[in-house]
Amino acid sequence: VTWTAKRGDVDLLELMVSINPKTLNHRNMSGETPLMILVESDNIEAFERIIKKNPDAILKAGTPVIVAAKKNDTKALTLMIETRSEVLVQRDASGLTAAIAAAGKGHTESLELMIK
DSSP states (O other): OHHHHHHTOHHHHHHHHHHOGGGGGOOOTTSOOHHHHHHHTTOHHHHHHHHHHOTTHHHHSSOHHHHHHHHTOHHHHHHHHHHOGGGGGOOOTTOOOHHHHHHHHTOHHHHHHHHO
8 A cells, every 4th residue: 555655546545545444554664654655755636635535544544744744845734734633633653743843843834834
């Protein structure tokens, strides 16, 4: 599943998710989920297609919001906040939140977006 996300094959990824939505929670050897990979690779169109059909996935599939915050990806952040605002309270295994990740990188645009 993560390989499909890395390739950007959204049609195949959507098919896999339609068969088993839990595939979005699958992690590769690096600990990345498909949604994290889509955000990291700037594939916002694919990311949007997947979460529009599976909005709760951003609350379960790793921490794509933290990936977006670290990258200062305001498009992905906006999409996630508009889809499920509670995504902002998610923490990774070490307790990191999107706001802390953005602040640590000096990404004021992302921080402003998160505190609105």
